Amino acid sequence: MTTPYYGQLEEEKVFKDPVHRYIHVRDELIWALIGTKEFQRLRRIRQLGTTYVTFHGAEHTRFNHSLGVYEITRRILEVFHGRPHWKDEDRLLTLSAALLHDVGHGPFSHSFEKVFDMDHEEWTREIILGDTEINEVLTNVSADFPQAVADVIEKTYSNKLITSIISSQIDADRMDYLQRDAYYTGVSYGHFDMERILRVMRPMEDQVVIKQSGMHAVEDYIMSRYQMYWQVYFHPVTRSAEVILSKIFKRAKELHLSGYEFKQKPEHFYSFFHGKGSLDDYLRLDEAITLYYFQIWQEEEDRILRDLCVRFLNRRLFKYVEFDPNQRMNDWPELQELFRKADLNPEYYLVVDSSSDLPYDFYRPGEEEERLPIHLVLPNGKIRELSRESDVVEAISGKKRTDHKLYFPLDCLEDVREHKEVKERILRILKK
Structure with a gap:
């Protein structure tokens, strides 16, 4: 590319979308970004990780979602056009950040990140600022444009209004994923009147505010977010698949570091087993590659890796019981010891998983920026x-809900051909 700037496309490009009906692209810059290989990679990464094992329709991708966030942002900026506090010169920066906000996600991202101690937001930054097609496209706007886009996504950009459109307690990101995830999972919880919210959004100096007349639509949005977290995102069956997935990554890493000889060398993961991999290695990873290894590892000599991969691929998941570690501290050491006696490694087969969510929070000085509260603008111009x-x-303000579950392979415990008394004792403790 030699053009030092981007204008408008000769003809508008349109994506047909089941959630927003149509996604409109008029800017050459946005069209060029969508065409980069780093953005196209998002087609091979599911938006909801392991949720498809619970809700079979949840096969949609980060690509779908990223286009959706761009489209909502585009509509917000149409509402803002010509209003005080909004400068149209910030339009392309805002749209680029909306489109690219999730470009750093990896395969089954949250499990992958946890085991390999990494953060998709750091990868997003590296993709935008590194030697990539995305960086080349952004640099053609201006030399400092990639940095500005990265700063907006990182919430460090000087103009807080732009940041709040993409990341706040009511933003384009959340408004897309709630509706999109509800649509693809087939649940009714995530629906709210987005058109109404968009109509009553107004730009202020440092954040988006909502006209008071739109308050009920915002209430509906907050309640739908609350429901989606507990009914979909934290669904215990999905979490079971997530637990097994994390343990597969953990086991593969442990085996590699101990010198174990894999039948098929996991070359795609080598650099991550040894610390932070390179950007090129990261961009080569997607869910197809990951599932290929899981398929192959079903034949491995290592019993634990083999078993976990069979469980994940064939949906033979762990069962669970409610288990608050604070209240059941006394049971924990005994359970671990009994699992060892039953020849079940508790590191892999006895897992406490905790989920917590704060549906809405008011301002708490010194806390993370994302908790900037939602403000209403009253008819007299005052903000509340x-x-x-x-x-x-x-x-529901400021009320954090936390849920603890203990996951374990019930099928192994019910198979009493070996360690019968030990397994019966384990089941008695679990059923307490």
């Missing part, structure tokens, strides 16, 4: 924090 006007939101 949402929970002070809404009884519904006040009822």
Whole structure:
């Protein structure tokens, strides 16, 4: 590319979308970014990780979602056009950040990140600033444009209004994933009146605010977010698949570091087994590659890796019981010892998983920026924090809900051909 700037496409490009009906692209810059190989890679990474084992329709990708966030942002900016506090010169920066906000996600991202101690946001930054097609496209706008896009996504950009459009307690990112995830999982919880919210959004100096007349649509959005977290994102069956997935990565890494000889060398993971891999290695990873290794590892000599891969691929998941570690501290050492006696490594077969969510929070000085509260603008021009006007939101404000479950292979415990007494003792403790 030699053109030092981007204009408008000769003809608008349109993506047909089941959630927003149409996604409109008029800018050469956005069209060029969508065509980069790093952005196209998102077609091979599911938006909801292992959720497809619970809700079989949840096969949609980060590519779908990223286009959706771009489209919502584009519509917000149409509402902002010509209003005080909004400068149209920031339009392409905002749209680029919306489109690229998730470009650093890896395969089954949260499990992968946890085991290999990495963060998709850091990878997003590296992709935008590194030797990539995305960086080349952005640099053609101006030399400092990639850095500005990275700063908006990292929430360090000087103009907080732009950041809040993409990342706040009511933003284009959340508005897309709630509706998209509800659509593809087939649940009714994630739906709210987005068109109404978009119509009542207004730009202020440092954040987007909502006209008071749109308060009920925002209440609906917050409640739908609350429901989606507990009914979909934290669904215990999905979490079981997630637990097994994490343990597969953990076992493969442990085996490699101990000098184990794999039948098929896991070359795609080598650099991650030894610390942070290179950007090229990371961009080569997607879910097809990952599932290929899981398929092959079903034939491995190592009993634990083999068993975990068979479980993951054939949906033979761990069962679970409610288990608050604080209340059941006394059971934990005994359970671990009994699992060892039953020839089940507790590192892999006895797992406490905790989920927690804060559906809405008011401002807490010194806390992360994302908790900037939602503000309403009253008819007299005054600004009020949402929970002070809404009884519904006040009822859930600042209330963190946490859920603990203990996952284990019930099928192994019910097979009493060996270690019968030990396994019966384990089951008695679990059923307490």
